[in-house]
């Protein structure tokens with residue numbers, strides 16, 4: 001049961017002891033998720049009797065905080081096994097936080113050098129290992145604290161102690177696993193949806209920022225951070241849009257429309273993937289709307305997946321600048337983020353990431369269609385895995401059982417690819433990586 | 437019948453007489469296509485009796501060389517009207533060639549400053565109007581020459597004179613309109629498909645390069661040009677892949693698989709959109725495969741749509757460089773095209789273009805779904821219009837009649853947006869454009 005935890009611990013301790021290079025960090029990150037994924041699969045096989053392929057999928061899905069499942073009939077399963085799944089997600093989320101706050105900014109994966117100055121901890125130099133160890137120390141505490149508050153809030157909101165703890169583990173990690181087939185609507189409580197919204201959002205905001213807020217005792221820092229501010233405005237805007245659409249379709253009353261719309265926008269944009277309303281019965285356009293939310297993603301430095309709001313902002317500003325440049329061809333128009341000019345190499349990395357996300361989604365969708373799924377199911381399955389979101393639509397609307405074995409392996413790979421922000425994994429496949 | 441020709445002529449003469457600024461060029465380009473689109477619609481209304489909305493769609497589809505149609509029963513229509521449609525495409529194609537060879541590189545729309553040094557004509561300075569007039573002079577001749585050769589080849593290949601001329605007009609312009617409902621398979625000749633392949637490819641290669649080849653009497657220049665070389669290699673590679681797939685599905689014999697696969701890959705990647713095989717009966721994955729071809733696009737400086745091979749190349753190189761940079765964080769790794777380093781602002785413009793193409797496709801698909809189409813039909817309809825390709829799949833597999841009026845207006849806008857490479861049109865919507 002603690003296999004995943006053990007391996008991550010070994011990884012952390014290793015980084016504590018020696019000074020690792022950038023190349024090692026890339027290899028370590030990918031190997032950690034791939035190997036713990038395989039190790040974590042054995043309990044799944046033993047308890048549920050699914051195939052090795054499916055068990056690896058379930059385990060990778062947990063550790064990457066995706067939350068896509070090949071299981072059904074959760075309510076009848078042993079509670080210890082259910083808690084094991086939730087705990088895998090929580091450990092995965094912790095690993096992600098350390099990876100995205102301590103490792104990504106140092107390597108400038110997908111332009112994340114942007115966040116380097118904001119990494120907490122006393123050491124600001126380029127040595128990777130003391131930095132990782134120090135940062136991990138702070139992050140672990142904050143991650144635990146938010147989880148405890150979440151469990152408490154769920155308990156007060158009406159869950160029993162088991163469910164409160166189980167769901168807190170998959171909320172703060174934006175993992176989205178549940179102990180019930182009906183996910184968050186098992187409890188049929190809009191209060192619990194609101195509590196879940198709050199903690200999904202906290203899980204999708206940079207943990208380095210949480211640290212600074214806690215350290216400075218100043219919640220205003222959330223609003224002063226450009227990414228978090230835009231993130232919250234986007235969440236509010238998209239929730240209102242979706243609830244208006246649901247109202248015109250007269251599916252729910254005003255209040256219910258607003259609650260369901262906000263919950264699903266938050267669940268998808270934070271890549272948590274909890275369910276509540278019967279999405280299959282919603283008009284088809286709302287499905288694509290939610291998938292687009294998942295591509296937007298949460299804030300960098302959090303457990304959320306997707307392209308990340310910081311990249312959305314920079315992409316938006318680069319595109320706007322291109323149009324302005326057409327009007328004033330000789331003007332020098334810098335792209336700024338949080339008041340500072342964004343460097344060339346950061347822009348390249350961000351834009352390369354966005355293009356790669358778009359292109360690889362199309363190609364993976366094509367490959368998944370070759371395994372026999374239709375276009376809508378393939379497209380949403382890929383979006384669910386590459387953005388570590390979890391739920392798909394169509395044939396994969398309730399679980400991933402309809403996907404063939406080769407499709408399942410493809411999607412397991414897609415989860416690791418998306419979780420480690422593409423380039424971390426793909427660099428290993430360049431011949432250059434293995435030279436010298 | 438000559439309304440479109442007249443307006444484009446007025447535009448050309450105007451540019452001949454006065455010195456126009458960059459802003460004027462943006463406004464002119466968009467207004468030219470929008471206004472000729474409306475003017476060209478009247479003959480369509482008069483002859484076929486369709487609504488104004490549908491007639492504008494048909495006319496814009498012709499002038500942007502898209503070739504999507506809201507008409508059916510072409511074979512029974514007056515020959516003069518059919519030739520009018522073909523001629524609109526040919527004029528549209530000529531307008532496009534002048535726009536992409538003379539205007540885009542000067543404005544650096546989507547990074548096209550890359551091609552500035554290669555624009556033919558004696559004047560290489562920054563004055564827009566003498567440049568446009570001079571360049572237009574050379575391009576017009578080459579465009580006409582290739583069209584005549586194409587008509588001759590079709591005639592020798594077995595078409596009657598009317599069809600040979602009609603189809604040459606929509607082949608070189610990569611427009612894709614046909615005088616028959618069965619499109620290119622009306623003639624049931626693999627020889628004609630092969631001839632069509634050759635001239636679609638010529639239409640999708642830079643006309644500035646055609647000029648240099650003709651001027652230097654050196655066909656080797658095609659192979660020495662990085663974009664053209666990669667384009668031809670991609671066409672060969674994708675054709676082989678698709679024919680292998682068709683062979684495994686045992687739909688056709690070896691030779692027929694190869695012919696149909698090559699024809700459809702060429703038809704889609706050059707954004708011509710001619711049809712031959714019954715695509716609706718092909719396995720669904722091949723549909724997405726062809727749509728991905730359309731997004732790749734032809735060469736810049738041609739009549740082809742899509743993202744363009746030059747941008748695909750630069751995007752690929754930026755992404756590869758990001759991975760290499762992870763392995764060697766301190767190395768300085770330039771991105772080169774045709775042996776020269778690609779400047780920062782060109783990279784930004786290219787990558788901004790790619791991200792915008794991906795994002796706007798998703799949003800337009802969502803909007804089209806709101807008008808009642810399913811996901812597959814909406815996605816392929818948007819791809820067909822934004823890449824000026826023409827044919828869609830699903831509900832819009834044979835024509836665009838199933839699309840509602842609001843959807844038709846949306847797609848008419850999408851064709852102009854894609855044809856003018858997004859930024860040209862969108863710059864007009866910035867408040868900055870109208871200041872001073």
Ligand SMILES: [K+]
Pocket residue numbers: 065066067174175176271272273388389390
């Ligand atoms: K998730």
Ligand SMILES: [K+]
Pocket residue numbers: 501502503610611612707708709824825826
């Ligand atoms: K076309």
